[in-house]
Amino acid sequence: MRLGAARSERLFLLAVSGVMALLLGVSAVVFLADSPTWSADEVALLRSLSLDALEPLPPDPSNRVADNPDAIALGERLFFDARFSANRAVSCASCHMPERYFTDGRPFGVGVGVIPLNTMTLIGAAYSPWFTWDGKADSQWAQALLPLENAVEHGGNRTLYAHLIAEHYAAEYEALFGPLPDLSHLPRNAGPVDDPVAAAAWEAMTPAEQDAINRIFANMGKALAAFQRTLLPQPARFDRYVASLNDDGRSSQPGILSEEEIAGLRLFIGKGQCINCHNGPRFTNDAFHNTGVPAAPGYPVHRGRIDGVARVQSDLFNCLGPYSDAAPEECTALRFIVTEGDTLPGGMKTPTLRNVVETAPYMHTGQFATLADVIEHYNAGGGLALIGHNELHQPLNLTAIEAKQLEAFLHTLTEEPIPPEEP
Numbered sequence: 001m002r003l004g005a006a007r008s009e010r011l012f013l014l015a016v017s018g019v020m021a022l023l024l025g026v027s028a029v030v031f032l033a034d035s036p037t038w039s040a041d042e043v044a045l046l047r048s049l050s051l052d053a054l055e056p057l058p059p060d061p062s063n064r065v066a067d068n069p070d071a072i073a074l075g076e077r078l079f080f081d082a083r084f085s086a087n088r089a090v091s092c093a094s095c096h097m098p099e100r101y102f103t104d105g106r107p108f109g110v111g112v113g114v115i116p117l118n119t120m121t122l123i124g125a126a127y128s129p130w131f132t133w134d135g136k137a138d139s140q141w142a143q144a145l146l147p148l149e150n151a152v153e154h155g156g157n158r159t160l161y162a163h164l165i166a167e168h169y170a171a172e173y174e175a176l177f178g179p180l181p182d183l184s185h186l187p188r189n190a191g192p193v194d195d196p197v198a199a200a201a202w203e204a205m206t207p208a209e210q211d212a213i214n215r216i217f218a219n220m221g222k223a224l225a226a227f228q229r230t231l232l233p234q235p236a237r238f239d240r241y242v243a244s245l246n247d248d249g250r251s252s253q254p255g256i257l258s259e260e261e262i263a264g265l266r267l268f269i270g271k272g273q274c275i276n277c278h279n280g281p282r283f284t285n286d287a288f289h290n291t292g293v294p295a296a297p298g299y300p301v302h303r304g305r306i307d308g309v310a311r312v313q314s315d316l317f318n319c320l321g322p323y324s325d326a327a328p329e330e331c332t333a334l335r336f337i338v339t340e341g342d343t344l345p346g347g348m349k350t351p352t353l354r355n356v357v358e359t360a361p362y363m364h365t366g367q368f369a370t371l372a373d374v375i376e377h378y379n380a381g382g383g384l385a386l387i388g389h390n391e392l393h394q395p396l397n398l399t400a401i402e403a404k405q406l407e408a409f410l411h412t413l414t415e416e417p418i419p420p421e422e423p
Helices: 005-023 028-032 040-049 070-081 139-151 156-167 170-177 196-203 208-230 235-241 259-269 305-314 371-377 399-413
Strands: none
Touching: 005 235, 028 040, 040 235, 040 259, 070 208, 070 235, 156 170, 156 196, 156 208, 170 208, 235 399, 259 399
């Protein structure tokens, strides 16, 4: 990245000063004394963004096996098993690729068909009270069930999955959830799905049979969620920098971040106003906002949170539903869900910024290919809201140099490789 003229001049002067210091027999380290400093309030804010401030993962009362090692192991196997799809070629990992930080690098996901939504990362997602771009699921296990039945994602149905569990995972399933029911008399393909044949077969089943299948289906989701809860954010260069800050606001290890990256961090918590939504150790407030993002060409405008609220309230597998393990009083998020307000129409979930450089493209339908595109969108004050209203009030008025500095800072949020263990 090209350095600004001012920074080039500064580096040149530092180099000359260092040479002179050596000639004079003085340690050049003294010239680092003018390294960037932060106020006490700024240090406290930066520490609130560090992974050191991340609380332990809260329990999920709706999923009694959420942290069970056997459920984690079963969920991991299910996550990578492509048999759980209509064409036996699509697994959860088809879109949530570990090597891409559990995204897929495409504007739209691709399952048995094209999914007109961008794939969100699963890293750290278990901390959120809401799942999917519009928050139509209130638990990670309820969310895991959605793509399994979606016609263009996995494209399967509930009895298909129950039969597959019985055929390939019976021992592991029964050790966690108890005996499987007799499925021999039930159709191979049946469920409340778009396929008319499977839907008719589902309607022909008795309520008791449907309940038995629903329970197997819910337990699949709970095992998948148990595995996904293990996908936690790992330290990045930013976290090392914050850990190096002394109470006087200076870094004890100058050089962790470049001047350009530090300037971008100042913009992030200041003029850029990014901190308003991207706060906390995961750099997200887990809320829903409308910033006038343009629609994907050729696709309908997403209604956002207003649809998500209706969907989660009616979901058979929500926290208050018959397949939840939670007591009603434990379903705080769902019981006190916001159902009215200007932020609902067009509101989309604030994504985490951890590993953001590695998870392009951006926004709910991958409308922006690069971080520079995203920054320009916000710098201009967002766009014309196609539903609801744009929450941004005015342009940020970042200069071209400031925009590049802000982008440079975002590179510091990528996980650093974990060093190999000593023999």
